[in-house]
Amino acid sequence: MSKTLCEWKKKEIESKLTQLTDIVSPSHYLCKKCARTANDKKYLCKGIKLK
Structure with a gap:
């Protein structure tokens, strides 16, 4: 991606709801710009690791 x-x-x-579910669960990163979460930093524009 x-x-x-x-x-x-x-x-x-x-249309990609299944893929999206895989990307966001479990969430390990948070985007400082848009507040989205993902399991890998590469999916976010300004990702930071969650504690």
């Missing part, structure tokens, strides 16, 4: 979650369009979110 080359796009961060911030860049996903609404239609992409709807």
Whole structure:
């Protein structure tokens, strides 16, 4: 995946819901810019590790 979650369009979110679930669970990183979470920093624009 080359796009961060911030860049996903609404239609992409709807059509890739299974993939999205895999990306966000379990969450280990939080984006400082958009407050999204993911299990890998590469999915976020400004990811920081959760404590």
